[in-house]
Amino acid sequence: MMEKMIFGRYVPADSLVHKMDPRSKLTIIFLFVCVIFLANNWQTYAIIGIYTFFMIGLSRIPARFLYGGLKPVLWLVIFTFLLQIFFTREGTVLFHLGPLKIYEEGMKMGFYISFRFFFLILMTSLLTLTTTPIEITDGLETLLGPLKKVRFPVHEMALMMSISLRFIPTLMQETDKIMKAQIARGVEFASGPVKERIKAIIPLLIPLFVSSFKRAEELAIAMEARGYRGGEGRTKYRQLSWKMVDTLQLVFLAIITVLLILFRS
Amino acid sequence: MKTPIVSLKGVTFQYDGQERNALNHVSFDIYDGEWLAIVGHNGSGKSTMAKLLNGLQFPKDGEITVCGMKLQEETIWDIRSKIGMVFQNPDNQFVGTTVQDDVAFGLENMGIPRLEMVQRVEDSLKKVKMEQFLHQEPHHLSGGQKQRVAIASVLALRPAIIILDEATSMLDPRGREEVLETVRTLKDEKSLTVISITHDLEEAAKADRIIVMNKGEVFREGTPDEIFSMDEQLVQLGLDIPFSVKMAKAFRAEGIQLSKHYLSEEELVTELWTYRSRM
Numbered sequence: 001m002m003e004k005m006i007f008g009r010y011v012p013a014d015s016l017v018h019k020m021d022p023r024s025k026l027t028i029i030f031l032f033v034c035v036i037f038l039a040n041n042w043q044t045y046a047i048i049g050i051y052t053f054f055m056i057g058l059s060r061i062p063a064r065f066l067y068g069g070l071k072p073v074l075w076l077v078i079f080t081f082l083l084q085i086f087f088t089r090e091g092t093v094l095f096h097l098g099p100l101k102i103y104e105e106g107m108k109m110g111f112y113i114s115f116r117f118f119f120l121i122l123m124t125s126l127l128t129l130t131t132t133p134i135e136i137t138d139g140l141e142t143l144l145g146p147l148k149k150v151r152f153p154v155h156e157m158a159l160m161m162s163i164s165l166r167f168i169p170t171l172m173q174e175t176d177k178i179m180k181a182q183i184a185r186g187v188e189f190a191s192g193p194v195k196e197r198i199k200a201i202i203p204l205l206i207p208l209f210v211s212s213f214k215r216a217e218e219l220a221i222a223m224e225a226r227g228y229r230g231g232e233g234r235t236k237y238r239q240l241s242w243k244m245v246d247t248l249q250l251v252f253l254a255i256i257t258v259l260l261i262l263f264r265s
Numbered sequence: 266m267k268t269p270i271v272s273l274k275g276v277t278f279q280y281d282g283q284e285r286n287a288l289n290h291v292s293f294d295i296y297d298g299e300w301l302a303i304v305g306h307n308g309s310g311k312s313t314m315a316k317l318l319n320g321l322q323f324p325k326d327g328e329i330t331v332c333g334m335k336l337q338e339e340t341i342w343d344i345r346s347k348i349g350m351v352f353q354n355p356d357n358q359f360v361g362t363t364v365q366d367d368v369a370f371g372l373e374n375m376g377i378p379r380l381e382m383v384q385r386v387e388d389s390l391k392k393v394k395m396e397q398f399l400h401q402e403p404h405h406l407s408g409g410q411k412q413r414v415a416i417a418s419v420l421a422l423r424p425a426i427i428i429l430d431e432a433t434s435m436l437d438p439r440g441r442e443e444v445l446e447t448v449r450t451l452k453d454e455k456s457l458t459v460i461s462i463t464h465d466l467e468e469a470a471k472a473d474r475i476i477v478m479n480k481g482e483v484f485r486e487g488t489p490d491e492i493f494s495m496d497e498q499l500v501q502l503g504l505d506i507p508f509s510v511k512m513a514k515a516f517r518a519e520g521i522q523l524s525k526h527y528l529s530e531e532e533l534v535t536e537l538w539t540y541r542s543r544m
């Protein structure tokens with residue numbers, strides 16, 4: 001289940017979006033997050049909407065996967081919607097809901113903000129659904145590359161991320177094993193009062209910690225034995241390749257931005 | 266064959282906070298192209314010695330020479346590039362997220378240009394017969410397969426010496442044989458020097474030479490034949506004598522003469538079924 005949360009997000013498919021360079025995808029997401037704040041009337045929201053659904057169409061990701069990403073935040077969207085409706089007191093009164101007056105402006109703001117949320121979530125889900133975690137890591141490493149000049153440990157961060165990605169499944173398997181071993185010794189993980197269940201986590205965590213430290217030490221030795229001495233002078237095996245689609249996608253987003261500026265009120 | 270590729274002179278080492286020396290005046294040579302097995306009880310200092318050879322630890326006293334270079338701060342990276350190490354736990358030496366990334370890790374460290382890397386990754390995975398697993402993630406591989414990837418990672422760096430530190434001890438018999446067979450073939454092909462640290466005397470028996478460690482000291486060195494003639498002494502050192510050696514001893518006690526002291530299981534069988542015809 002945990003594995004799904006972290007890895008299961010990626011859905012392999014043969015689409016244009018999958019083929020895009022993680023650098024361009026990350027840049028587009030970053031720009032999208034900024035650009036979405038340009039929208040302030042129904043025309044501009046429509047443009048954003050069309051753009052989002054166009055990208056989803058390109059990615060060929062089945063809707064149920066996108067819904068999976070939306071589900072946990074759906075309540076938040078509904079909550080902000082209601083908040084806007086009930087607490088904005090501008091414009092004409094649309095109708096009465098018991099003692100509450102629903103204003104036109106409130107209705108509008110509610111819809112706009114929920115849509116903004118909705119599109120943001122869709123686009124970011126699209127990134128994780130079409131890009132493997134390691135690609136995201138590589139993309140971030142190159143994009144943040146210039147920060148090395150100000151001594152920001154970009155290479156180390158990327159290495160940490162990739163080693164974590166490498167060890168998550170291993171540690172999952174191990175957790176599973178320890179859990180079974182403790183169940184065999186009579187520990188109850190799945191039933192009993194909450195306090196007892198929290199206590200039951202301890203005999204799970206301690207062996208896990210001990211073995212993780214041992215792993216870390218051995219891994220460090222193995223890395224050093226294979227000549228690891230920091231990011232200096234290192235070459236890279238995994239290669240990112242910027243293709244025509246990437247440039248076109250950026251141009252496309254630029255056009256969308258121009259349209260947004262033209263149509264916003 | 267008798268040129269030393271590694272030599273230790275009076276090497277002493279102590280871990281911080283430990284009372285006893287982990288290694289005590291250890292001196293011996295390792296010859297170019299040989300298969301050397303190092304055996305000894307738990308805590309006899311075998312792994313420590315392997316770490317010293319690779320400069321992962323520095324000796325308190327004594328001198329280590331590898332491929333003509335004296336081991337010190339300045340030569341450490343050159344020496345590391347000559348020695349490849351495969352460790353015991355298949356999981357804890359797998360750095361990359363996929364097989365190919367793991368093999369490439371050492372090459373990336375050495376700053377090898379990408380095109381050459383791709384070639385070397387492919388070549389070395391072919392050598393260990395793992396080329397169809399290029400994109401596989403480690404948790405989908407068996408222990409033996411992971412160890413073969415570890416060997417490929419080491420091979421890609423084109424070392425002169427490979428150290429196996431109990432590299433097969435966590436594998437089942439089949440995985441163990443797979444890994445050892447791979448190393449044997451490669452050794453012949455590339456005239457590698459292999460240092461195999463092991464608890465498995467059956468495996469050590471196939472080496473050119475064996476060094477027996479005891480409490481941080483070299484207890485005895487010699488050919489398998491010489492080492493196994495120590496019989497009971499080996500048991501006292503906490504080592505388990507191979508079955509064929511025990512059998513041969515029993516035969517000798519019965520007055521059946523065998524051609525030499527140490528025999529592998531196959532040799533013993535051949536000797537026995539041809540016994541009558543030799544008489």
Ligand SMILES: Nc1ncnc2c1ncn2[C@@H]1O[C@H](COP(=O)(O)OP(=O)(O)OP(=O)(O)O)[C@@H](O)[C@H]1O
Nearest residue numbers: 280281283287305306307308309310311312313314
């Ligand atoms: N990291 C360490 N810190 C402190 N002492 C250590 C460390 N590693 C090993 N030792 C000690 O050094 C001695 C030699 O250990 P070493 O690991 O070299 O033995 P070994 O022959 O490889 O044993 P094994 O067969 O169990 O692998 C032991 O007494 C051990 O307790």
Ligand SMILES: [Mg+2]
Nearest residue numbers: 311312313431
């Ligand atoms: Mg050891």
